[in-house]
Amino acid sequence: GIQVEQSPPDLILQEGANSTLRCNFSDSVNNLQWFHQNPWGQLINLFYIPSGTKQNGRLSATTVATERYSLLYISSSQTTDSGVYFCAVDNYGQNFVFGPGTRLSVLP
Amino acid sequence: DSGVTQTPKHLITATGQRVTLRCSPRSGDLSVYWYQQSLDQGLQFLIQYYNGEERAKGNILERFSAQQFPDLHSELNLSSLELGDSALYFCASSDRQGVSTEAFFGQGTRLTVV
Numbered sequence: 073g074i075q076v077e078q079s080p081p082d083l084i085l086q087e088g089a090n091s092t093l094r095c096n097f098s099d100s101v102n103n104l105q106w107f108h109q110n111p112w113g114q115l116i117n118l119f120y121i122p123s124g125t126k127q128n129g130r131l132s133a134t135t136v137a138t139e140r141y142s143l144l145y146i147s148s149s150q151t152t153d154s155g156v157y158f159c160a161v162d163n164y165g166q167n168f169v170f171g172p173g174t175r176l177s178v179l180p
Numbered sequence: 181d182s183g184v185t186q187t188p189k190h191l192i193t194a195t196g197q198r199v200t201l202r203c204s205p206r207s208g209d210l211s212v213y214w215y216q217q218s219l220d221q222g223l224q225f226l227i228q229y230y231n232g233e234e235r236a237k238g239n240i241l242e243r244f245s246a247q248q249f250p251d252l253h254s255e256l257n258l259s260s261l262e263l264g265d266s267a268l269y270f271c272a273s274s275d276r277q278g279v280s281t282e283a284f285f286g287q288g289t290r291l292t293v294v
Binding site for chain 1: 182213215217222223225228235236238268270272281282283284285287288290
């Protein structure tokens with residue numbers, strides 16, 4: 073099955089800083105998504121991005137499918153950005169395989 | 181609001197008991213997935229149903245079972261509960277009109293086994 077890796081595992085930032093989170097996957101995929109799990113446990117959809125680049129406010133994401141990686145950029149981070157960021161890829165329509173996540177802490 | 185509804189939000193029960201978790205997918209989505217997230221762990225895939233039929237199985241224990249009903253809602257049954265079954269259980273839906281699409285997750289059911 074598809075393997076998904078994320079880096080870094082942990083990230084501590086000062087409010088206002090920028091960051092880049094990376095997701096590597098082992099095989100070609102039809103679907104890649106980024107999620108934010110907030111401190112209350114909710115999984116919030118950030119991007120559905122099997123390829124290309126998308127932006128949503130301070131967040132943007134790029135997936136280079138041919139090289140099997142995706143990047144999530146967070147600019148001007150805020151304390152509300154804290155939580156765990158997961159990428160997940162579609163495993164041939166059977167399930168979504170999640171990476172281990174990047175735990176982000178944004179300090180005031 | 182993702183459009184996926186899970187009930188109950190919280191559940192506390194004793195070891196050896198049986199519980200049922202319920203999921204209503206987004207309108208039109210044919211696929212339902214169940215995931216387990218233990219404390220500070222990643223999301224582990226349990227099982228997928230597509231339009232009423234089991235499509236894929238992950239690391240689901242024999243004590244656990246699921247089904248998807250004709251109205252496409254799904255239930256996850258957990259029996260002979262153990263302390264280690266305490267976790268956040270998520271349901272997700274996708275595949276609107278049979279086309280693979282973005283997955284959306286419910287708010288989860290937090291199960292505590294005491």
